[in-house]
Amino acid sequence: MLLHVKLICLLLLAGASLAACTAGDGNDDDHQFVYSGFTGSNLTLDGAAVITRTGLLELTNGTLRQKAHAIHPAPFRLRGGSSSSSTATATATATRSFSASFVFAILCPDADACGHGIVFFVAPANHSFSGAFPSQYIGLFNGSSDGDAGNHLVGVELDTDQNNEFRDIDGNHIGVDINSLTSINSTSAGYYDDNDGGNSGDHGFHNLTLASHGEAMQVWVDYNGTAKQITVAMAPLKMAKPSKPLLSSTYDLSTVFVADEPYMVGFSSATGSFNSRHYVLGWSFAMDGPAPAIDIDKLPKLPRFAPKHKPKMVEIIPPLATATFIVALGTVSVLLIRRRMRYTELREDWEVEFGPHRFSYKDLFRATDGFKSMNLVGVGGFGRVYKGVLQSSKLEIAVKRVSHDSKQGMKEFIAEVVSIGRLQHRNLVQLLGYCRRKGELLLVYEYMANGSLDKHLYSEGDKRVLDWDPRLQIIKGIASGLLYLHEEWEKVIVHRDIKTSNVLLDSEMNSRLGDFGLARLYDRGADPLTTHVVGTIGYLAPELGRSSKATPLTDIFAFGIFILEVTCGRRPIMQVPEGEQHVLVDWVLEHWHKGSITEIVDTKLHGNYNVDEVCLVLKLGLLCSHPLSNARPNIRQVMKYLTGDMAMPELVPTHHSFHTLALMQNQGFDSYVMSYPSSTASMSAMSNNLSAQR
Structure with missing residues (x-):
């Protein structure tokens, strides 16, 4: 009996060893x-x-x-x-x-x-x-x-x-x-x-x-x-x-x-x-x-997972159906069709007052060849953008198809239609119209043949390197568009998301500021309202983390970062080989103090630029991105500096020598987090995410 027990123990040990292996x-x-x-x-x-x-x-x-x-x-x-x-x-x-x-x-x-x-x-x-x-x-x-x-x-x-x-x-x-x-x-x-x-x-x-x-x-x-x-x-x-x-x-x-x-x-x-x-x-x-x-x-079986089918029209009544059934079914069908037609023709008050031309879904579907992936030209947090051609006018268009679960939602959609639908300026992307159908939100823009500016600054493909003169014209064009938004339209419009990916280039490389989905407008002389802090990390003014108020001066800060990015060919937050991250404005300021400002100009230009113009633009970028909002110029002053109608003030190193990255972190920002997918979440939500990461 003892021998049997020992044999069983040995077999169990051997089995355990085999399982472990x-x-x-x-x-x-x-x-x-x-x-x-x-x-x-x-x-x-x-x-x-x-x-x-x-x-x-x-x-x-x-x-x-x-x-x-x-x-x-x-x-x-x-x-x-x-x-x-x-x-x-x-x-x-x-x-x-x-x-x-x-x-x-x-x-x-x-x-x-x-x-x-x-x-x-x-x-x-x-x-x-x-x-x-x-x-x-x-x-x-x-x-x-x-x-x-x-x-x-x-x-x-x-x-x-x-x-x-x-x-x-x-x-x-x-x-x-x-x-x-x-x-x-x-x-x-x-x-x-x-x-x-x-x-x-x-x-x-x-x-x-x-x-x-x-x-x-x-x-x-x-x-x-x-x-x-x-x-x-x-x-x-x-x-x-x-x-x-x-x-x-x-x-x-x-x-x-x-x-x-x-x-x-x-x-x-x-x-x-x-x-x-x-x-x-x-x-x-x-x-x-x-x-x-x-x-x-x-192997286990997969669950059934089929798309939910939308209600279909009732099939043709069988020939043998009774006359009473035909009449009843016909009556119900008429009532359902009339109800659907009333919903289709519904116009909300804001659409009547502000809405631009409304396109039919059928026209947009045909223009984009059924929104096929081959016509997809961009993907963002607010949805996908498709290229199309209107069959009636042969006009090239870009259709932004907002996702059902997009964070933009109806409120921001209305804001974009209301604001950009009435704006007319050569340096703003023109909204041609919109469409609403079965919960889908679609915005129709004029098509920009040369895409977004960031693709030209950072592309390693066949795109031709932007020379200095076009870059300077792009900067002046966006400044002109901001002047219209801040001071020349009937209300003050704060864009809140100025960055290279939102600057589009037409067939002649003229710059257009687009994507007004985060824009806020208010009456002149009124105090801007406190709201969620949105935008993209790297372009956000430091005071936003404290006041949560978007003003023309927060746009000026983002424009200053934009100027430095276009001139240096580097992103606002730079990844260095050591794994650390440096802020572009601090890097430019460091070279400015050392007197080595030309060393930071985009190396792809190979020195082919006007040194005086580059120094002016870089100095203006530093001035606009000053961490103290009251030290920044307004957009009209910026235009005068760019055109040479006004001399720029000297930078005061003691006021502009501390690190922007450290300031942003003290205000509740974190340079390691890019807004996802287009930074429409509040900064408080970002801070919670950061706390969870730590």
Whole structure:
């Protein structure tokens, strides 16, 4: 009897050792795991992530702007291990090979309005995602941490939204990410079929749509530590792994991962302004070998997730229906149609008094070819902008289609229509009209052929570098537009969001100030009302954090930052190689005191500029961005300085020598947080977020 008890104990110990080897504890050489469904698993979950009763790993549930993470509980050592042998020493200096496979599904009612995706990542075990943002940051980074080499993070993104900030190739792509969501390599989603091409060996490529309607797909991620190569393959469910990968990149991950440090593997996901859900059905991982096969037959089923259909017109009455039924149905149909027509023709009081020309939805739909992605020219926090051509007049237009859940909302929409709809100035973007249909808000502008100014200042593509003379004319043009807003229109209009991305250029490179969604107007002589502080960090005047009152002088501060940005070719908050952030105005002021002002002019100009004009503009930028509001000039004085009709005063170093960044932080701002998505949240909300990050 005692012998039997000992045998049972030995068997239990052997089973426990085998289980520990399978799960992986970060110390063994044969780490691997496989989940064919997640019932009973002990994954580390945060955010919106849950494991459903059916065994699905549900990362997001359709709620807007949420993030989620799911992490395998046991870490792995990707580099290193203590050993005295020379072979072990060589292994310790290089990243070991690893492989992963997973089955996923992204469910969206509309594949053209889906976001933002799933990322399989490998990150340090002590890495925190608490400060990460949802939406385009997919729960991995925020505006300051994206691109930081200290992340030591590698990911493979399945992205269903095209974001220009990260130079995405389209809204349905796979990318390899190293410490940033700007992928080192990416390609449109799809797979190579080994059965195509006959004997030629030419595998046929087939597209796949990541935002599926109930269809799961499988992905394989492999890193070859010897060849220093990352490969990604994908295929429809139940298809074998293609022999030809979809994506292949050569990259030594030993430059990313830290030796002898434990690393975690998991998934990150996020939603933005559109209703979408992200699921993982199965997952496997292995070190130094292929990931174990996932048992497809044991995977849980996806939930039904179809778009909500709008009420349809009643079908034609069957010929055999009774006359009474036909009459009753006809009466009800007439009443419903008349009710809908009354709603369509409804005009609110403010529309009658202020509204410009109203376009029909049908005309805008045809002009933009059904709002197809090929006509998408911009994406912002207030919605998407599409290029179109009116069929009747052949006029090129830009249509801003405001999202249903946009933070702008009806109140700000009305403000934009009321203000810009009546403004007429050569340096303001002209609002041609608007449309309201079934809750949709659409604004129609004249089309600016050369896009926004920031694309020309920072583009590394084929765009021609802006010479100095056009830059000076752009500055003068925006100053002229501000003079009209502040002093020449019937009321005072404070724009509140002056920045290079809101300055548009027409076909002749004339500058136009646009996006009046945050504008505030009040009667001349009246005191500006206290309101939420909105705008973009870097352009916000320091006194806003104290008074919360937007005035023409807060616009002047943003205009001063704008001047410095156009002249120096640098963003208001600059990232330096050491990982720190410097404020542009402090950097310019430092060089001004040193007498080395020409060293900060945009290097892409190669010295081809008028030194006197550059000094004048930089001095004016410093004066306008003075931290003390009463030391700033008004816009009429600015125009006189630019035209040479008035001599500029000398800067007083003692009043302008303290750091703007420190002042902003003391007032409740934080330079590390860019407004998301266009900084319409109040600064108090920003401060709460910052407190949570710390």
